């Protein structure tokens with residue numbers, strides 16, 4: 001059984017990514033404006049069939065074991081994956097990544113998606129502390145940390161797909177601070 005819970009928010013359903021999502025995932029993810037902010041481990045130009053290979057050979061073998069990758073779906077458009085948010089056990093130092101298709105930016109979707117995922121991390125997956133990261137200059141990603149009670153703990157030299165980005169902001173969120181933030 002796949003151990004990844006389906007999560008509902010006001011506008012969204014978050015479901016474990018499957019091979020059925022390859023077409024919509026590829027259609028939205030392979031966009032330099034999305035990928036430029038990701039780690040330089042992500043190839044650019046993006047290879048043909050890269051999303052299929054990644055989901056089949058990297059993501060699904062880890063899914064629900066040491067990694068939890070949710071596809072983001074609008075309730076009004078439930079068959080089309082428009083983004084992804086994933087958690088992994090081993091910090092790199094960060095434990096989370098996310099991306100959203102460009103046509104859906106700026107509507108609060110990723111902020112909304114993050115709340116139930118952080119709840120699952122602390123309440124079901126046993127994390128006591130989460131570390132997050134974003135490229136210095138990735139204002140939208142930074143705001144999401146600020147709007148979910150995270151604390152900025154430092155900067156780290158990091159290579160991104162966009163060679164002009166050279167540093168990450170590193171953030172921390174403890175379970176205790178999350179509960180305090182949610183009940184504020």
Ligand SMILES: CC(C)(COP(=O)(O)OP(=O)(O)OC[C@H]1O[C@@H](n2cnc3c(N)ncnc32)[C@H](O)[C@@H]1OP(=O)(O)O)[C@@H](O)C(=O)NCCC(=O)NCCS
Pocket residue numbers: 033034035037038098099100101104105106107108109110111112133134135138139140141143144147
């Ligand atoms: C980062 C990303 C997921 C944000 O998703 P989103 O759903 O548009 O974010 P939200 O709408 O929840 O916005 C979060 C905050 O950022 C702000 N914001 C969004 N886009 C912005 C932009 N281009 N410039 C400045 N602020 C921005 C929003 O106004 C909001 O802050 P506010 O509530 O104070 O107004 C999306 O831009 C994306 O996929 N970017 C490319 C991939 C990426 O950067 N992934 C993260 C790597 S760490």
